[in-house]
Amino acid sequence: MASLTSLISSPPSSTNNIFPKRTSQLSAPIGRLQTLRKSQLAVTCKSSNGRSDPFDEVLAAAAAASRRDVLLGLGAGLYGAGAFVTDPFSAAFARPIDGPSQDVCKLATPSPGNPLQIECCPPAMAGRESKPFQFPSPSEPKRIRRPAHLASQDKEYVEKYKLAMKRMKCLPPEDPRSFFQQAKVHCAYCNGSYVQSSHTNLGLQIHFSWLFLPFHRMYLHFYERILGSLIQDPTFALPFWNWDHEDGMAIAEMFKDPESPLFDGLRNVHHLPSNKPLDLRWDRVTEDKPFERIRDDNYARVYELMVSGAQRRLEFFGPKYRAGDPPPAGGGGTSERLHNMAHLWTGGHNQQFGEDMGNFYSAGRDPIFYVHHCNVDRLWNVWKTIGGFRFDFDDYDYLNTSFLFYDENSDLIKIKVKDVLDPQALGLEYEDRPIPWRNSRPVPTAANAARTATAAAFGGPAEAQAAVGPRYVDPSKITSPSAFPLVLEKVTTVMVPRPKKGRTAKEKSAASEILVVEGIELEGDKVVQFEVVINDDPDNPSGPSNSEFAGSFLNIPHVHGNNGHNKFVTGLRMDITELLEDIGAENDDQIQVTLVPKKSDGPVTIGGLKIEYSS
Ligand code: C2O
16 A cells, blocks of 8 residues: 555646745645645634644545455455446436445545545444435525625625634534535545445446436535534525626635635636636636637537537436446536536646546535535526426436435435425525526527528528538548547547438427437546537637537546546537527538547547437
8 A cells, every 4th residue: 555655646836826825835745735734724724723634634544444445355346347338328227326335435536546545435324324305394494595706795694604614614524514524525426435335336426427416406405504504594505606697707706815714725826816707618728818708608608508409308417327337427418518617627727636626536625616516506497497398307216316415413314316306395596697698599600601691592401502512621631430439639520421401390399419429438537628510610610609619528537436447438419409500501411520629638539420319
C-alpha cells in the first residue's frame, strides 16, 4: 500500500494569484496539503477545537482501510462482472435497483490505478435498520429556493445560510449530518464505494442514467433539511445558481468571501470575477470571450438541451438503469449534459483531479455544488412545463429504485424515486424566474439559409432538392464509414444515411429523429470533449447559436471502476428533428456529420454514427 506522501503523485502547480496565502501553500510540497486544509477549515469553523481537516485524515485512514479490505477479500475484484457497458440504452433486467449494499462499502478513488484512495463510506451502515421515507407534513412551511445572485443581496438570508453551513462544518466529522459526511455522500455514490445491494458484484453509479435527476433531488432534500434544522428554521431553503439567466451566470457574491463557510479555495480563480459568466461551451483555454457571446451561446445551448434536443424522456433523463445492469457511464441525458460544464468550469484549474467541483469524488466539498444542483433540479420542473412529450418516466423499476440517506435526525432513510417526482409534496418551491432561452432557437448559417431560400423559390421539396442539392463538402474530405472505429484526432466528416426522408408532421410527432454517435470509448478519469455539427463547413464549424450545431460530448472525470481498467464505451444521442427543419435538410437522404474534437486529456475512439427514432 502506498505511503501517505505518495498518495498524491504530483503536487499541483499554481498560477493562483487572487489568494496569495494559498499560492504559497499550493506551490509547497504536497505534504503541506494538510496544513492548507487545516487553515481552510480554521476560517470556516471557528470552534474547530484544534481538529484537523477530516478530508486529510481520510487519506491516512485510507491506507489502513485498504489493508482491511484486502484482509476481508473486499478488494477491487468485486467489480469483475461489469467490465464494459455494452449498450447503456437497453435495459437487461426488469428490476428496480434496491439501493447500495449496507454491508459492502469500498474505498473510493478519483481514478483507478492511481494510488490516491479515499474513504467515502458513511458511518455505521452495516446491520442498521433503515426507515421508510416520510413526506413532510403539509402543515410544514414551504421552502422557497431563490436565485443565488439575488439572495446574495439579502443580508439576513446570507447570514442565516452562513450560520447553518458553519454549524454543519463544525459538527464532529463522524456525525452523518456533518459537512464532511455529506460531501462524502456524493463520492460514495459516484466514485466506486457502493455496490448494488441485490448484485454485490456490480458497482452502483447514480450519474449517466435516468437516476441522475431523482438522486440529486433526494440529496438536496436531506442536505437542505439538515441545514435548516441546525438553525431551527423550517423555512430554510438553499439558493439556486441561476446560470440560465444572464443576471445569474457568474458565481454569486456570497460564495466568494474567503472568510465565509460558503467559500471553497479549490475553485478556478479565473472564474471568480463577477463579470465572468459560466461558459457552457468553455474550451478549457479561452478566458477572454465577450460576455454577450457567452450569454447567447449559453441560451442556445440551454434551448438545445431543454427544448429541441430534449423532446423525449430517454434523451432528457438518460439511459434506463436497472438492478443487474453494470454501472452506466458517459454523458447521460441532456439534463445531465447541460449540467456537466459547471463542474469543470468551477473546479480548480491547477488541481490534479480538478478538485473540488471538477471531479465527482470531491464535488460535494464545495458549497456551490448544492446550489448548482438546485438549478439543475429547477430545470427539471421547467422542462415538464414546456409541453409535448415531456413527462416523467412511469416505469415500475424507475419508480421503485431506492437509495439510502441520513436525515436531519441522523436516521437512515430509504427513499424511492417515486417519492421525489412531485416537488410540491416535498414542500419545495422555486421562485419564478424568466426563461430567456425559451426563444433562443438557433438560426441556420448564411449558406444553409440561402440554400433553403433558393429551394423555396422552386416550389415543392422534391423540385427544390433537384435544383439546389444538399450542401456537401468536397468528397475527398469525407471519411468513409469503413474507417470506423477511429481515434478522433482531427475534425472528421462522415455521411450518415437517413432511413426515412421527408417525414410528415404526424411521423415527426410519433417519433423524434435521433443522431447517435455509438461506441464512444475513453478513459473515465480523463476529460474528453468533442462537438457535432451537421451539413456545415468542416473548416469553420458552427457554434451553438447556429442550427447546424447538433450537440457536444463532455466526460467529467469519474471512476468507472473495473479492476483498475477505467475504459468504458458509451453513446451520444442528439434529437435532430427540429435541426433538420431549420437547415432545410428534411428531404435529404443523408446528412453530413462533422465531429470536432476539443481540448481533451485522453484519446477517444468513435465506433460509428447512425440515425434512430425515439418515441
Ligand atoms: Cu452528482 Cu453534478 O453531479
